[in-house]
Amino acid sequence: xxxxxxxxxxxxxxxxxxxxxxxxxxxxxxxxxxxxxxxxxxxxxxxxxxxxxxxxxxxxxxxxxxxxxxxxxxxxxxxxxxxxxxxxxxxxxxxxxxxxxxxxxxxxxxxxxxxxxxxxxxxxxxxxxxxxxxxxxxxxxxxxxxxxxxxxxxxxxxxxxxxxxxxxxxxxxxxxxxxxxxxxxxxxxxxxxxxxxxxxxxxxxxxxxxxxxxxxxxxxxxxxxxxxxxxxxxxxxxxxxxxxxxxxxxxxxxxxxxxxxxxxxxxxxxxxxxxxxxxxxxxxxxxxxxxxxxxxxxxxxxxxxxxxxxxxxxxxxxxxxxxxxxxxxxxxxxxxxxx
Amino acid sequence: xxxxxxxxxxxxxxxxxxxxxxxxxxxxxxxxxxxxxxxxxxxxxxxxxxxxxxxxxxxxxxxxxxxxxxxxxxxxxxxxxxxxxxxxxxxxxxxxxxxxxxxxxxxxxxxxxxxxxxxxxxxxxxxxxxxxxxxxxxxxxxxxxxxxxxxxxxxxxxxxxxxxxxxxxxxxxxxxxxxxxxxxxxxxxxxxxxxxxxxxxxxxxxxxxxxxxxxxxxxxxxxxxxxxxxxxxxxxxxxxxxxxxxxxxxxxxxxxxxxxxxxxxxxxxxxxxxxxxxxxxxxxxxxxxxxxxxxxxxxxxxxxxxxxxxxxxxxxxxxxxxxxxxxxxxxxxxxxxxxxxxxxxxxxxxxxxxxxxxxxxxxxxxxxxxxxxxxxxxxxxxxxxxxxxxxxxxxxxxxxxxxxxxxxxxxxxxxxxxxxxxxxxxxxxxxxxxxxxxxxxxxxxxxxxxxxxxxxxxxxxxxxxxxxxxxxxxxxxxxxxxxxxxxxxxxxxxxxxxxxxxxxxxxxxx
Numbered sequence: 083x084x085x086x087x088x089x090x091x092x093x094x095x096x097x098x099x100x101x102x103x104x105x106x107x108x109x110x111x112x113x114x115x116x117x118x119x120x121x122x123x124x125x126x127x128x129x130x131x132x133x134x135x136x137x138x139x140x141x142x143x144x145x146x147x148x149x150x151x152x153x154x155x156x157x158x159x160x161x162x163x164x165x166x167x168x169x170x171x172x173x174x175x176x177x178x179x180x181x182x183x184x185x186x187x188x189x190x191x192x193x194x195x196x197x198x199x200x201x202x203x204x205x206x207x208x209x210x211x212x213x214x215x216x217x218x219x220x221x222x223x224x225x226x227x228x229x230x231x232x233x234x235x236x237x238x239x240x241x242x243x244x245x246x247x248x249x250x251x252x253x254x255x256x257x258x259x260x261x262x263x264x265x266x267x268x269x270x271x272x273x274x275x276x277x278x279x280x281x282x283x284x285x286x287x288x289x290x291x292x293x294x295x296x297x298x299x300x301x302x303x304x305x306x307x308x309x310x311x312x313x314x315x316x317x318x319x320x321x322x323x324x325x326x327x328x329x330x331x332x333x334x335x336x337x338x339x340x341x342x343x344x345x346x347x348x349x350x351x352x353x354x355x356x357x358x359x360x361x362x363x364x365x366x367x368x369x370x371x372x373x374x375x376x377x378x379x380x381x382x383x384x385x386x387x388x389x390x391x392x393x394x395x396x397x398x399x400x401x402x403x404x405x406x407x408x409x410x411x412x413x414x415x416x417x418x419x420x421x
Numbered sequence: 422x423x424x425x426x427x428x429x430x431x432x433x434x435x436x437x438x439x440x441x442x443x444x445x446x447x448x449x450x451x452x453x454x455x456x457x458x459x460x461x462x463x464x465x466x467x468x469x470x471x472x473x474x475x476x477x478x479x480x481x482x483x484x485x486x487x488x489x490x491x492x493x494x495x496x497x498x499x500x501x502x503x504x505x506x507x508x509x510x511x512x513x514x515x516x517x518x519x520x521x522x523x524x525x526x527x528x529x530x531x532x533x534x535x536x537x538x539x540x541x542x543x544x545x546x547x548x549x550x551x552x553x554x555x556x557x558x559x560x561x562x563x564x565x566x567x568x569x570x571x572x573x574x575x576x577x578x579x580x581x582x583x584x585x586x587x588x589x590x591x592x593x594x595x596x597x598x599x600x601x602x603x604x605x606x607x608x609x610x611x612x613x614x615x616x617x618x619x620x621x622x623x624x625x626x627x628x629x630x631x632x633x634x635x636x637x638x639x640x641x642x643x644x645x646x647x648x649x650x651x652x653x654x655x656x657x658x659x660x661x662x663x664x665x666x667x668x669x670x671x672x673x674x675x676x677x678x679x680x681x682x683x684x685x686x687x688x689x690x691x692x693x694x695x696x697x698x699x700x701x702x703x704x705x706x707x708x709x710x711x712x713x714x715x716x717x718x719x720x721x722x723x724x725x726x727x728x729x730x731x732x733x734x735x736x737x738x739x740x741x742x743x744x745x746x747x748x749x750x751x752x753x754x755x756x757x758x759x760x761x762x763x764x765x766x767x768x769x770x771x772x773x774x775x776x777x778x779x780x781x782x783x784x785x786x787x788x789x790x791x792x793x794x795x796x797x798x799x800x801x802x803x804x805x806x807x808x809x810x811x812x813x814x815x816x817x818x819x820x821x822x823x824x825x826x827x828x829x830x831x832x833x834x835x836x837x838x839x840x841x842x843x844x845x846x847x848x849x850x851x852x853x854x855x856x857x858x859x860x861x862x863x864x865x866x867x868x869x870x871x872x873x874x875x876x877x878x879x880x881x882x883x884x885x886x887x888x889x890x891x892x893x894x895x896x897x898x899x900x901x902x903x904x905x906x907x908x909x910x911x912x913x914x915x916x917x918x919x920x921x922x923x924x925x926x927x928x929x930x931x
Contacts, residue, residue, distance in 0.1 A: 276797045278789055285782055288771030295731065295768050296782050296838070297754025355773040 104349025105361030107400060111347075111393070112368050119375035126378055133257065139363070139370045140259035141318045141325070145337065146344040146362035147263075147270040148314025151307040152215070153345050154274070154287045156354030159311045161204060161219040162341060163334030164226035166319035169196035170329045171230040171239070178241045189245050194316040200226060201312020205305030215308075223338075231331060239329035248317075249324015259321045263363065266314065271359040283307060287354025343390070344369055347397050368393070435498030437462045437622040438483070438591055442492035445478050448827060450856075452478040454646040455492065460591065460622040465613060467625045467637035467654070471666055471884060474643040476626045480593050483624070484513050496590070507533070510590030514580045514597060522569040526562050527551035530582045554582040557619070558612040574605025581612065592616060593624045598632055599718045610636050628716060630662060630921045644668050660914070667885055667913050676865045679873035681709035681893055685742075686877035687846050689728060692736035697723035699901040701736075705846070705877040710868060712892030713881045715920050720901035721881045722763055725848050728879075729753055729760045740846065754783065759839035761832075763850040763881070769835045772824035776816050777805040779823045779834055784841040804841070812837040813863065829860025836867055847871055850881045865891060885913055 119126040145162055152159045173196060177188040200222070208218040251258040274280035282303045286293040294300045315334075323329060347365030350357025372393065373386050438460040445453040453475040460466045470476055481487040483494065484506040494501045496509050506512060520529050527548045528535070536546035548564050555562055560578035568576060577597065584592060594613070598606045613623060613636050627633055633640060634654060641651040642665040650657070650665040687705040692698060697720045705711045713721045727734035730748030738745050740756050750760065762768040771779055781788060781801050788798040805819050812833045816826055823834060832852065839847065852868065853861040868891055872878050882888050888895055889911045897905040897919045905919040 272796065278785060281778065281782075281785055281798075284774055284778065285771050288774045289767065291768045292771055295729075295750050295760060295762055297750040298782075299751060351773075355771065 105358050108364045123378040137259045139367045140263040141322045142366035143263040143363045144266045144318040145341045147266050148311035150362045151310045157215040159219045160338045161223040162315040163337040164223045165200045165315040166334035168226040168230040169193045169316045170319045197316020198309050198313040201309040205308035236331045246324035248320045267363045439495045444491035446490045456648045463620045464638050465623045466639045467633040470643035475646040507587040510588045512584035512588030513593035516596045520568045525565050527564040591622045595626045676869040678869045682707045688739035690737040694727040694734035701903045703896050710872050710878040710892045712888035712895040715898035719898040757845035759844035759847045761849045775820045776823045777819040780805040780808045783838045808837040829856035846877045848879045
């Protein structure tokens with residue numbers, strides 16, 4: 083009898099998981115926007131354009147996957163843009179200056195390792211100084227970019243073609259950026275859902291204190307999520323380098339906010355504990371779609387950001403409405419507020 | 422304004438405050454059940470009772486923070502409903518201070534309505550006003566000192582001055598002595614007498630029996646939300662008061678707690694964690710339930726937190742004969758120690774996460790699928806479903822956020838989370854606080870079952886009847902020290918005496 087009950091997935095539990103799927107609104111947003119843009123511009127639904135949107139979403143998407151881990155623990159990392167730049171600049175010093183093709187290929191693992199290392203510094207600083215992650219990563223953002231600029235003297239770096247694979251290459255006809263973001267998102271989503279580490283991340287985000295008191299390795303996990311964010315930034319840097327073809331001084335400036343916007347649009351709560359990696363990718367796609375669609379219907383580029391920001395406000399507002407409806411307004415919560 | 426209602430005698434006309442049939446229900450719990458209360462001008466009424474008796478609910482109703490479900494509140498015979506306490510001259514000094522640590526004394530006293538015009542603060546007037554109210558209570562404080570530099574007693578004076586500014590008719594003091602030193606306490610009583618002379622009605626909420634007699638004119642006893650007694654202080658004997666507070670031992674369904682063995686599982690020696698815990702020693706045997714009793718602020722929670730490594734401490738903790746050096750929740754869990762904290766919402770549950778994850782949070786390491794390294798949790802859903810069924814947790818679905826469960830079911834899911842790792846030692850801090858009678862009985866049975874299965878169980882509870890029903894032995898704490906130890910059959914009066922009064926020598930057994 084008990085076995086029967088355990089294995090049966092009731093209809094209500096399926097409905098519950100759909101209702102709890104926080105990426106649902108952003109998916110609806112993408113579909114809605116897709117319908118609107120395809121009506122306004124015949125070019126929008128062309129395969130070429132869709133592939134373009136996917137490729138353009140890749141850099142943000144990869145970084146958003148890493149950022150989701152951080153935000154899921156109620157943290158934040160605004161140094162990721164600077165991490166891209168510094169890991170590429172350091173990688174260039176070691177690998178790209180070489181004329182041996184083999185050494186040039188080292189940029190791929192190197193950039194990821196350097197990104198992880200910079201993320202590790204973020205995590206360790208936050209852990210040992212016990213300052214909030216916003217301040218910690220603001221400081222390292224400035225430092226990382228400072229070091230990088232100091233090395234390059236603000237000059238562009240033009241790498242050999244073989245370092246651009248992740249941006250312009252393709253595997254079996256699939257563009258490398260799209261392949262990369264898909265791999266990252268799938269692996270991240272699996273890690274979050276099916277590993278002990280992923281479970282710890284969710285638990286810590288839901289209540290750090292409860293996680294600690296339940297005997298979970300809170301400190302280690304809180305450092306690890308910044309390492310992941312750094313690694314993703316390092317990888318995203320490789321894609322960006324490939325697409326742009328040069329390491330430029332303004333590389334990654336402001337991208338941290340696009341990434342955070344994508345994560346929040348994707349339904350991850352800034353207070354931690356809830357959200358999804360897939361949602362973050364969808365958020366990144368939605369942001370690119372807005373630009374792409376507005377561009378196709380010849381709207382002035384100057385209003386893109388206004389639209390993107392407004393979409394964010396709208397998304398958060400809708401989320402708030404739906405959570406407010408679901409929450410049980412108990413008398414105890416009233417007392418807490420009143421006292 | 423301060424001189425309103427100078428006469429300090431009741432008798433003629435309606436009393437200052439009268440409540441009749443005041444009732445408040447939270448979910449399945451009747452927090453306050455048809456309570457009548459009267460306070461005259463210039464009268465100190467002590468409201469006493471154990472934790473959970475309904476004192477705080479009463480306070481919140483009188484302050485207008487909660488709406489009563491039935492009954493009425495009258496000031497001078499006029500009913501109050503949906504009111505702001507300050508508009509009727511009512512204010513409360515809550516147990517947790519609500520001062521702004523970085524602001525000055527003067528600012529704190531006047532914060533509710535800083536004197537000045539058009540958004541600009543008149544600092545001169547602020548200081549004068551603050552001084553005026555500090556004078557009323559006879560407190561001499563530096564008006565410009567930031568509050569964080571003051572002692573607890575001084576902060577309390579600021580808190581009272583601040584309350585007086587909003588309220589000049591009825592002052593409610595909630596456990597005002599809980600964190601005060603002896604001289605500070607005496608000062609406070611002096612202030613209370615002074616305010617009484619000015620014609621204020623005062624409600625003094627406490628569970629310290631001794632001090633009630635020092636200041637109160639009238640004593641009202643609450644128990645389980647009922648008013649179980651009320652008489653002038655001079656006519657109520659101490660013994661009577663104690664009996665009213667505790668009541669007869671509630672015996673709905675005895676709990677089978679089994680018989681402990683002689684093997685000591687948990688041994689605590691000279692445990693100290695300043696300032697709340699000083700030299701606590703005890704042992705818990707296999708299959709034994711040990712109760713930690715004591716008043717609020719006696720250090721009960723701090724003791725168990727120190728054992729579990731949540732606060733720094735000195736002294737020794739032995740687990741099954743082995744000294745545990747580095748105590749952290751992680752290492753304690755690995756040694757088979759379970760810990761269910763007092764504040765389950767903040768420190769226990771993962772509110773937004775599904776019930777399934779909450780149930781398997783402690784045992785998740787054992788569920789990790791070994792075939793594909795590190796990926797997947799074999800049978801997580803099944804074991805969560807089994808736990809939910811075993812513990813009779815009522816839930817809308819395993820995937821529903823645990824915060825949507827009732828308090829009793831939340832507590833049962835926390836217990837289930839820990840019992841899934843079959844712990845050798847279980848530490849429960851107020852395991853039945855805020856849950857309804859039915860769930861309470863189930864939790865009691867679970868604790869009994871744990872003991873019968875051979876776990877060493879340490880239970881902290883502020884409800885003495887509960888401990889007397891469950892525990893094999895009870896250790897009484899006072900001011901962070903273990904002052905007495907009792908075995909079955911328990912003598913409630915003796916336990917209360919040791920917890921509340923200053924008897925020095927400790928008995929063993931009874």
